[in-house]
Amino acid sequence: MEKEKNILCAQTEDDLRKNAMLADASLEDGERIFSPAVMEDWQRRMHSASIWGEGRERLPPAYGVITEPMELRPDIPQNHTAADSCISLSAHRCTGRADMSQGTYILVPKVVSE
Amino acid sequence: MIYSSVAEASAALAQGEITSVELTEAILKRVRASENGAYLTVAEETAKKQAEHADQIRMESPRTASPLCGIPYSLKDNIVTSGIRTTCASRILADFVPPYDAVVYERLREAGAVLIGKTDMDEFAMGSAGHYSALGCCMHPLDAARSPGGSSSGSAVSVAGGEAYFSLGSDTGGSARQPASFCGLVAMKPTYGLIPRYGLTEFASSMDTICPITRTVWDNRLVLSAVAGWDSRDMTSVQEKIAWEKAELCLKTLRVGVMQDYSMLCDADTARCTERVAALLRDAGAAVEEVCLPPPELAVDVYVTIAAAEASSNMARYDGIRYGKSAGGETFSEIVVRARREGLGEEVQRRILAGKYALSSVYNGDYYRRVTCARTEIANIFQTLLQKVDVILLPTTGSVAFPVVIDETTENQDNPNALYNSDAFTVYANLTGLPAIQLPSGGDGILPCGVSLMGKRFAEPMLYTLAAWLEKMLSVYRKNEWKEACDA
Numbered sequence: 305m306e307k308e309k310n311i312l313c314a315q316t317e318d319d320l321r322k323n324a325m326l327a328d329a330s331l332e333d334g335e336r337i338f339s340p341a342v343m344e345d346w347q348r349r350m351h352s353a354s355i356w357g358e359g360r361e362r363l364p365p366a367y368g369v370i371t372e373p374m375e376l377r378p379d380i381p382q383n384h385t386a387a388d389s390c391i392s393l394s395a396h397r398c399t400g401r402a403d404m405s406q407g408t409y410i411l412v413p414k415v416v417s418e
Numbered sequence: 419m420i421y422s423s424v425a426e427a428s429a430a431l432a433q434g435e436i437t438s439v440e441l442t443e444a445i446l447k448r449v450r451a452s453e454n455g456a457y458l459t460v461a462e463e464t465a466k467k468q469a470e471h472a473d474q475i476r477m478e479s480p481r482t483a484s485p486l487c488g489i490p491y492s493l494k495d496n497i498v499t500s501g502i503r504t505t506c507a508s509r510i511l512a513d514f515v516p517p518y519d520a521v522v523y524e525r526l527r528e529a530g531a532v533l534i535g536k537t538d539m540d541e542f543a544m545g546s547a548g549h550y551s552a553l554g555c556c557m558h559p560l561d562a563a564r565s566p567g568g569s570s571s572g573s574a575v576s577v578a579g580g581e582a583y584f585s586l587g588s589d590t591g592g593s594a595r596q597p598a599s600f601c602g603l604v605a606m607k608p609t610y611g612l613i614p615r616y617g618l619t620e621f622a623s624s625m626d627t628i629c630p631i632t633r634t635v636w637d638n639r640l641v642l643s644a645v646a647g648w649d650s651r652d653m654t655s656v657q658e659k660i661a662w663e664k665a666e667l668c669l670k671t672l673r674v675g676v677m678q679d680y681s682m683l684c685d686a687d688t689a690r691c692t693e694r695v696a697a698l699l700r701d702a703g704a705a706v707e708e709v710c711l712p713p714p715e716l717a718v719d720v721y722v723t724i725a726a727a728e729a730s731s732n733m734a735r736y737d738g739i740r741y742g743k744s745a746g747g748e749t750f751s752e753i754v755v756r757a758r759r760e761g762l763g764e765e766v767q768r769r770i771l772a773g774k775y776a777l778s779s780v781y782n783g784d785y786y787r788r789v790t791c792a793r794t795e796i797a798n799i800f801q802t803l804l805q806k807v808d809v810i811l812l813p814t815t816g817s818v819a820f821p822v823v824i825d826e827t828t829e830n831q832d833n834p835n836a837l838y839n840s841d842a843f844t845v846y847a848n849l850t851g852l853p854a855i856q857l858p859s860g861g862d863g864i865l866p867c868g869v870s871l872m873g874k875r876f877a878e879p880m881l882y883t884l885a886a887w888l889e890k891m892l893s894v895y896r897k898n899e900w901k902e903a904c905d906a
Binding site: 346353 | 720723785788789790838
């Protein structure tokens with residue numbers, strides 16, 4: 305049990321990367337779940353919220369790192385091609401743009417709470 | 419007795435009028451007979467053992483026993499409990515039995531409280547109506563055709579329906595306060611970091627908060643006192659202790675800011691309830707003035723973007739390999755895709771996709787980073803406002819409990835994002851980390867609705883004092899009325 309807790313509490317940058325990678329590796333039903341109307345609504349929301357934040361300062365992040373997707377998940381899968389195809393697949397379904405997988409991803413906080 | 423407050427039940431236990439075993443059996447009987455669907459798992463054996471232990475504590479050390487000793491309660495099913503399954507109302511965790519306890523469960527067990535079971539919720543706490551549960555179907559105790567609210571639907575229903583004396587829910591954008599409002603209960607969203615989240619399954623880590631849900635303000639204070647306090651296992655847990663000595667309040671010097679134009683987002687009944695509270699405060703001598711808050715629709719947009727981004731990262735662990743039920747597959751991608759497609763509901767999948775979209779820097783330039791700037795701006799506005807006023811008053815929801823969506827062709831099903839707007843009044847507290855208490859303030863004659871009071875960080879004692887005064891003035895706590903309504 306103690307070992308299990310330690311795994312869950314791990315806070316290294318590698319752990320953050322692994323988690324972020326896996327967030328992408330799924331969701332074949334993206335198109336159905338993300339219907340054009342729903343997608344449009346999300347885009348509108350994100351756009352309006354981000355415009356409001358533009359040019360403003362923010363508090364320093366309490367946690368989180370910035371990384372390149374190619375650096376993600378160096379261990380599993382060992383083969384980068386498999387990792388790339390996962391990330392491209394869901395990125396394409398989400399946005400209609402495969403180039404989404406080429407950008408910088410901001411990894412969000414893993415907090416010791418589970 | 420099952421509809422009494424924690425304080426009343428505790429007094430009865432202390433005076434030996436009833437034992438915890440009897441009280442627990444009465445609650446379990448009620449749970450067995452209920453059709454509300456509040457619970458996903460009833461921990462009957464655990465409850466009986468804990469009740470026996472509580473009776474022993476009351477007998478051996480009556481003076482030092484916690485007020486919660488022997489009191490039956492429920493936990494939202496995203497709070498882990500060793501040996502009792504914790505599902506987050508998701509198929510992917512349907513058989514998951516955690517190997518450890520959440521801090522809050524540890525603390526309640528040490529206090530001698532009796533866990534009745536784990537309550538229904540929107541899957542992974544993503545929802546505002548309680549209907550995104552993959553494992554249950556929770557109903558409003560007063561009207562089955564209405565939503566109990568969400569995502570802490572079962573927590574609120576268990577307390578309102580006489581199936582627990584209190585419950586712990588979680589609140590990321592209003593998930594405890596909104597169902598509490600719909601069910602006529604009190605819920606405190608404390609200052610971020612006050613209650614350790616170790617053992618709370620993460621949704622959006624920077625906003626997730628564990629919240630007590632109770633029938634009275636005093637009960638809520640009792641529960642918060644028992645579960646709040648620093649814990650090393652949560653890096654966002656704060657060291658500050660609650661300054662209960664600052665609970666004193668002088669209404670004649672109190673400065674209250676009422677949200678400007680709130681009525682534009684409310685129906686008439688809800689608006690009237692908020693007006694009534696403002697009038698009570700004004701009549702008592704408080705300085706009541708309108709304050710301009712950041713636009714609620716914008717706050718919701720900021721909230722949903724941040725929540726989705728953080729959720730997409732947090733949900734990554736459910737891959738069918740290390741966490742989550744496997745659905746088979748040959749390759750790595752196939753295993754993960756199958757596990758997530760078959761294990762996660764549509765709303766969860768939708769938010770993961772939206773979150774990944776927000777985290778992409780290529781698509782229209784880094785939404786997440788800019789939206790966090792907007793969040794800081796909202797926090798700054800509140801910080802400035804709370805130097806001018808002591809407390810901010812606003813409705814908790816825009817209406818009483820809304821009808822359950824049954825017909826799949828209705829508007830909400832076509833556009834699930836419409837539900838996000840129901841968090842318009844509640845997301846402020848999560849975005850800013852400030853405390854907010856919801857208390858019942860009336861209703862439409864049948865169904866209840868509530869108001870929220872927001873204060874500075876660690877202003878919980880003052881908020882409780884003010885809420886208790888309002889509770890008394892509004893006479894909203896009428897246990898006999900509740901009993902009659904629920905039994906009917």
